[in-house]
Every structure is written in structure tokens, then in C-alpha cells.
Amino acid sequence: MPCRYFDLRTSTFHGGLTMYSERAIHGSSRTLDLVSVTAWFALCVPVGYKVWLACAHSAWSVALAALLAFLITDAISGIVHWAADTYGNARTPLFGPSFIQPFREHHTDQMAITRHDFLETNGNNCLVSLPALLLAWWLPLEPGDAVLSFFTILLFFACAWVLATNQIHKWAHQENPPPLVALLQRVHLILPPQHHAIHHGEPFTRNYCITNGWMNAPLAAIGFFPAMEWLLDRAVGLKPRPGEDDAEAAFAHAASAAAPVIQN
Numbered sequence: 001m002p003c004r005y006f007d008l009r010t011s012t013f014h015g016g017l018t019m020y021s022e023r024a025i026h027g028s029s030r031t032l033d034l035v036s037v038t039a040w041f042a043l044c045v046p047v048g049y050k051v052w053l054a055c056a057h058s059a060w061s062v063a064l065a066a067l068l069a070f071l072i073t074d075a076i077s078g079i080v081h082w083a084a085d086t087y088g089n090a091r092t093p094l095f096g097p098s099f100i101q102p103f104r105e106h107h108t109d110q111m112a113i114t115r116h117d118f119l120e121t122n123g124n125n126c127l128v129s130l131p132a133l134l135l136a137w138w139l140p141l142e143p144g145d146a147v148l149s150f151f152t153i154l155l156f157f158a159c160a161w162v163l164a165t166n167q168i169h170k171w172a173h174q175e176n177p178p179p180l181v182a183l184l185q186r187v188h189l190i191l192p193p194q195h196h197a198i199h200h201g202e203p204f205t206r207n208y209c210i211t212n213g214w215m216n217a218p219l220a221a222i223g224f225f226p227a228m229e230w231l232l233d234r235a236v237g238l239k240p241r242p243g244e245d246d247a248e249a250a251f252a253h254a255a256s257a258a259a260p261v262i263q264n
């Protein structure tokens with residue numbers, strides 16, 4: 001249910017509820033974002049240096065790991081986005097306020113993301129990728145162990161793409177992104193606005209992937225998301241998009257209440 005909140009940044013009251021402002025009500029969100037982003041970049045330096053040194057031994061495997069991580073991250077972004085759009089609601093325990101609500105609200109105010117600053121845009125993704133980055137820092141990167149080295153490099157790039165995902169999504173909604181970003185969008189190296197706009201159009205169940213969008217076509221071709229919805233319904237009775245049922249029920253109730261009573 002929407003509620004009024006006090007925006008700490010603009011010192012004004014608003015009638016809706018944004019992810020950041022809702023978290024600001026509970027306090028410490030800005031601090032958490034700052035700590036997450038600082039820790040992420042502090043850890044990125046030694047891990048990135050390890051990967052840089054690995055380039056001297058096998059530049060091709062580093063490039064392959066970066067590309068593979070780009071595809072994996074895009075698929076993960078789609079799965080996470082689909083899950084948040086499809087199941088539960090803002091009141092769902094644990095995930096509702098901080099995970100589902102921002103995705104749902106993005107559909108009602110697509111431009112809100114463009115007003116988020118760097119910390120607000122990237123704080124959450126830094127936080128969720130920190131454990132993986134810690135693992136990449138801890139794992140050895142020995143030229144003798146090719147598999148483990150490849151996995152460590154893959155992990156590092158996956159963390160980097162996870163960090164980039166929200167920023168790329170924000171650029172896809174910006175009217176005038178920086179020229180270099182616009183070029184990357186045009187050649188589809190990152191999520192192009194037109195490609196992402198399909199997600200925001202009826203029936204709102206396409207193109208969930210938001211890092212580069214490369215995985216949208218293959219996942220659609222194999223019917224991945226409808227198959228997952230069918231499977232979850234059959235396996236545990238989890239109905240997709242229950243909010244739509246609520247909305248339809250509310251609409252039907254309102255319509256019946258407004259209908260004229262015919263007396264015999």
C-alpha cells in the first residue's frame with residue numbers, strides 16, 4: 001500500500017514510496033550504500049590486479065571469462081528481475097520492501113531511476129556482489145591451475161557486470177546518456193533503450209534481462225520463463241503475478257459496487 005514519506009534529500013513529503021526513500025525512513029540506508037560501494041571498490045583493486053597479472057599468462061582465457069561472465073550476468077539479471085516482477089509483493093516478508101518493491105515501482109515510474117545518484121543506483125548491487133568478490137579475492141590465481149584461475153577471473157568479471165547492471169539499466173531510461181554510452185547502446189554492447197522498452201510494454205513479461213539483453217532472445221526461444229512459471233505452479237503451487245489477481249478482483253469489486261441496482 002502506498003504511504004507518505006519524507007524525502008531526506010529534498011526535505012519534502014511525497015505521496016508514493018520509492019526504494020531509497022522507504023529505506024531512508026528506516027535509517028542507515030545511505031550509510032549502507034556508502035559502505036557497500038567503498039568496500040566493493042576497495043576489494044576490486046587487489047582482485048583486479050590479480051586478473052591484470054593473469055592477462056600476461058593467458059589474455060585469451062581472461063577475455064573468454066569476461067565474455068562468459070557478461071552472458072551469465074545478463075541471464076541472472078533476467079531471472080532476478082522476472083522473480084521480482086512475478087512473485088510476491090511489497091509486503092512479502094524479507095524480500096518485499098527492499099527487493100520486490102523497487103522492481104514494481106520501476107514499472108509505475110520508469111524515470112525515477114534516472115534521478116538516483118551513484119550511491120543509490122549502485123549500493124544494492126555492490127552489497128549483493130560483495131561475497132562473490134570476497135571469494136574471488138580469497139581464491140588463488142595460479143597459472144598451474146587453469147580451471148580454478150578461470151573460475152576466479154569469471155567471478156571477478158561477474159561482480160563487475162553485476163555492478164554495471166543497474167547503471168546500464170539507468171542509462172537505458174535516460175533521455176540523453178553520455179555520447180560513449182549512447183554509442184555502446186547503438187552497437188548493442190550494453191542494453192539499448194528500444195530493446196528494454198519492450199519490457200515496459202504489454203504484456204510486461206518480455207525482455208527481463210537488463211545487463212546487455214543478449215540472453216533475452218535465447219531465453220524467449222526456449223520458453224524459459226513460462227516454463228519456470230508452470231514448473232513452480234505445479235511443484236509448489238506458486239501462482240505467477242498474484243498482484244494482477246488482486247488488481248482484477250479490486251476492479252471487479254469496484255465495478256460491481258458502482259453498477260446500478262436493478263429492483264424488481
Ligand SMILES: [Zn+2]
Binds near residue numbers: 081
Ligand atoms: Zn520489470
Ligand SMILES: [Zn+2]
Binds near residue numbers: 169173196200
Ligand atoms: Zn526499466
